[in-house]
Amino acid sequence: xxxxxxxxxxxxxxxxxxxxxxxxxxxxxxxxxxxxxxxxxxxxxxxxxxxxxxxxxxxxxxxxxxxxxxxxxxxxxxxxxxxxxxxxxxxxxxxxxxxxxxxxxxxxxxxxxxxxxxxxxxxxxxxxxxxx
Numbered sequence: 001x002x003x004x005x006x007x008x009x010x011x012x013x014x015x016x017x018x019x020x021x022x023x024x025x026x027x028x029x030x031x032x033x034x035x036x037x038x039x040x041x042x043x044x045x046x047x048x049x050x051x052x053x054x055x056x057x058x059x060x061x062x063x064x065x066x067x068x069x070x071x072x073x074x075x076x077x078x079x080x081x082x083x084x085x086x087x088x089x090x091x092x093x094x095x096x097x098x099x100x101x102x103x104x105x106x107x108x109x110x111x112x113x114x115x116x117x118x119x120x121x122x123x124x125x126x127x128x129x130x131x132x
Contacts (some may be wrong), residue, residue, distance in 0.1 A: 072084060
C-alpha cells in the first residue's frame with residue numbers, strides 16, 4: 001500500500017509552524033507519523049515546494065484541472081483518490097489500512113496498525129458448529 005498526500009502550498013513540509021498553526025495540520029502530522037511508524041509507505045508533497053510531483057500524477061492533474069486547488073489536500077492511496085479537500089482522520093486511515101490487509105494487498109508479516117493493536121491482547125474466537 002502506498003499513500004500519497006498532496007498538500008496545498010504550505011510554509012514548510014508539514015505546515016506545522018508559525019505562531020498559530022492549523023490544528024488540522026497538527027493532527028494530520030501526528031497521523032502521518034503514525035502511518036509511517038506502522039510500516040505504511042507514505043509520502044507528502046507540498047505544492048509550494050514540489051510542484052513537479054503534482055504535475056507527474058495523472059490523478060492529481062485531473063483533479064486540479066477540474067476543481068483547482070480546492071481539491072487540496074488530496075490523499076491518494078494506491079493510485080485512487082481517498083479524500084479531497086480535507087485530511088482523513090486516523091480512524092478513516094486505520095479502516096482503509098485494515099481493509100487492505102483483509103483484501104490481501106498489505107505486505108506479508110503484517111506490521112500495520114491492526115497487527116500492532118492486536119499484539120497487546122489475545123482474541124478469543126468461538127469455534128463454529130456444535131458446542132460440547
